[in-house]
Amino acid sequence: MRKRSLIPLIYILFLMLPIYWLVAMSFKSTQEILGGFSLFPQTWTLASYRTIFTDPTWYWGYLNSIAYVSLNTVISVTVALPAAYAFSRYRFLGDKQLFFWLLTNRMAPAAVFALPFFQLYQAMGIFDTYLAVALAHCLFNIPLAVWILEGFMGGVPKELDETAFVDGYSFPRFFVTVFLPTIKAGVGVAAFFCFMFSWVELLLAKTLTAVYAKPIAATMTRTASSAGYELGLLAAAGTLTIIPGAIVIWFVRNYIAKGFALGRV
Amino acid sequence: MRKVNHRGWFFVLPVLxxxxFNALVPMMTVVNYSVQETFGDNVFFWQGLDWFQQILRSDRFHAALGRQFLFTGMILAIEVPLGVIIALAMPRQGFWVPVCLVTMALPMLIPWNVVGAMWNIFTLPDIGLLGYFLNHTLGINYDMTQDPVAAWATIIVMDVWHWTSLVVLLCYAGLVSIPDAYYQAAKIDGASNWSVFRYIQLPKMKQVLTIAVLLRFMDSFNIYTEPFVLTGGGPGNSxxxxxIDLVKIALGQFDLGPAAAMSLIYFAITLLVSWLFYTLMTRNDIR
Structure with a gap:
């Protein structure tokens, strides 16, 4: 038993090494980084973090990312809830085909759509707004949310619905007061996944924004251009992008395995 | 059995x-480009299926497609068995479970270009942790900006680092759903570790493994940001x-026609393979 637990331990160590390196670099000055190899920062400096927190173009990047990611999560989960209910409870004309069609949108390479998306949102006059990115990310997040929620709802016995209707509940009241609390873990997991995929996506977010809604990940490309490669700044910005994900994951830690199985275990 | 109720359509309408809106409008734009030629100024000429023929016959497309299948094949061959092994060795209960799950999921929550940048810093030959270790401690001549083999090894290891946890978490979810009674029965029968794996654990993991392979196939086939940030497609075109090739054609050279045709062929391949996996998956769906 002892020997077996070595495997996850080594794996986690392997996962943490690049992250450690990123964090360590963020506390070094650029001179120290370029000056040579050192396992730990020789002189700890917060200069990179100070730049990020005092320069509006940097910290607005974070706020922008958080704004469109939250908007997208709310939209995706809200519209996915009734749809997932329909897929899990009713049979209707073309339901299987529709479900597969939804999934195909997870498969479309974002690179394929970058240019047409730009033209579409430009024509609609919402280019460079939070709404544009939030709507564009619906393309892959809604199918995922429907898929996860359908899995969780499938685990709720149909007798629950039937009893409630016999008891005289109207559908909206049943859905909000009885059904939603039963699948709240599923809702949490779906929201987590929408947050995650919207947070990590960059290609569309970058294509659909210029100044006002520019995500942090796109701001980071600045470090490479101006005064050479500002590795310390890049590392600090990178470290900060890990934090929101680490926070939200803590909330769903008990459901995360089931969530990754899309509720189908 | 589910009730037949066409009211379901109202429920799915907002999603639809x-x-x-996001899928069809851009898709129609791509289809439109794929059958036309332009010399700028928004003047377009009907081109028919010429672009498709040109792409399907071009060596450049074959090479990129070959590299893509090699990449996807390699990461699947590494991540799936590795994920199963790690999931089997994970603790089933206690304090360490949430710790394992959270730390393992962490790489998946990092923006993709940060993943690329992070591995770039990590593998710099003289000042990166891995680069320094390989070059100066082990004495291997490693520089992924020069050597195609090193570049390939790096993007594969990066993807293994990034996504193996997905397979682990899926398999783990399958494993914890096995009732203890199964293991007790196996013990009474004197089953070997291998038979427990083969006849109890593997069947239970079959469905989640199909999901894992489906997701990993789709995502690795569409991968763009991480290798682009890390290697930029180089050295050379290796x-x-x-x-990456598609974006080079579409935005680098602004050849919209060939790029659109290539997009559609690309999408069709992804769709076909994913449909095969999906059919396999739903066939095993008991519900």
Whole structure:
């Protein structure tokens, strides 16, 4: 038993090494980084973090990312809830085909759509707004949310619905007061996944924004251009992008395995 | 059995509208480009299926497609068995479970270009942790900006680092759903570790493994940001995967017609393979 637990331990160590390196670099000055190899920062400096927190173009990047990611999560989960209910409870004309069609949108390479998306949102006059990115990310997040929620709802016995209707509940009241609390873990997991995929996506977010809604990940490309490669700044910005994900994951830690199985275990 | 109720359509309508808006309009634009030629100024000429023929016959497309299949094949061959092994060795209960799950999921929550940048810093030959270790401690001559083999090894290891946890978490979810009674029965029968794996654990993991393979196939086939940030498709064209090549044609050279045709062929391949997996998956769906 002892020997077996070595495997996850080594794996986690392997996962943490690049992250450690990123964090360590963020506390070094650029001179120290370029000056040579050192396992730990020789002189700890917060200069990179100070730049990020005092320069509006940097910290607005974070706020922008958080704004469109939250908007997208709310939209995706809200519209996915009734749809997932329909897929899990009713049979209707073309339901299987529709479900597969939804999934195909997870498969479309974002690179394929970058240019047409730009033209579409430009024509609609919402280019460079939070709404544009939030709507564009619906393309892959809604199918995922429907898929996860359908899995969780499938685990709720149909007798629950039937009893409630016999008891005289109207559908909206049943859905909000009885059904939603039963699948709240599923809702949490779906929201987590929408947050995650919207947070990590960059290609569309970058294509659909210029100044006002520019995500942090796109701001980071600045470090490479101006005064050479500002590795310390890049590392600090990178470290900060890990934090929101680490926070939200803590909330769903008990459901995360089931969530990754899309509720189908 | 589910009730037949066409009211279901009202429930899916908002989803339908939002996704169709995002999927169909850009798709029609791509189809439109793929059959026309332009010399600028928004003047377009009917081109028929010439672009498709040109792409399907071009060596450049074949090469990129070959690299793409090689990449996807390699990461699947590494991540799936590795994920199963790690999931089997994970603790089933206690304090360490949430710790393992959270730390393992962490790489998946990092923005993709940060993943690329992080591995770039990590593998710099003289000042990166891995680069320094390989070059100066082990004495291997490693520089992924010069050597195609090193570049390939780096993007594969990066993807293994990034996504193996997905397979682990899926398999783990399957494993914890096995009732203890199964293991007790196996013990009474004197089953070996291998038979427990083969006849109890593997069947239970079959469905989640199909999901894992499906997700990993779709995502690795569409991968763009991480290798682009890490290697930029180089050295030469050695790590130019399909998406990278597509963006080069579409935005670099602004050849919209060929790029659109290539997009559609690309999408069709992804769709076909994913449909095969999906059919396999739903066939095993008991519900």
């Amino acid at each position: 509208i939002l996704v169709a 790590t130019t995967l399909l998406s």
